[in-house]
Amino acid sequence: MAEVEVDQDLCIADQVCASMHPDIFEMGDDGFAHVVDGMEELEDAGDIDRAKEAAEACPVDAITVSE
Numbered sequence: 001m002a003e004v005e006v007d008q009d010l011c012i013a014d015q016v017c018a019s020m021h022p023d024i025f026e027m028g029d030d031g032f033a034h035v036v037d038g039m040e041e042l043e044d045a046g047d048i049d050r051a052k053e054a055a056e057a058c059p060v061d062a063i064t065v066s067e
């Protein structure tokens with residue numbers, strides 16, 4: 001299991017994560033990225049890998065994946 005979080009204070013809203021994996025990340029009404037409802041705790045290894053991929057791609061390290 002892994003917990004996924006986005007720090008909106010760091011996010012620069014470039015939409016990289018939401019473009020890569022829109023089933024896990026979405027852009028909110030506030031203009032910043034958020035974890036899609038129900039995807040805050042991931043069990044599937046493939047989902048966890050994809051969340052990590054987005055975290056690595058984020059230019060400001062705003063995404064945390066904690067196992």
Ligand code: SF4
Nearest residue numbers: 011012015016017058
């Ligand atoms: S990749 Fe990072 S900076 Fe870009 S929208 Fe996602 S959380 Fe924000």
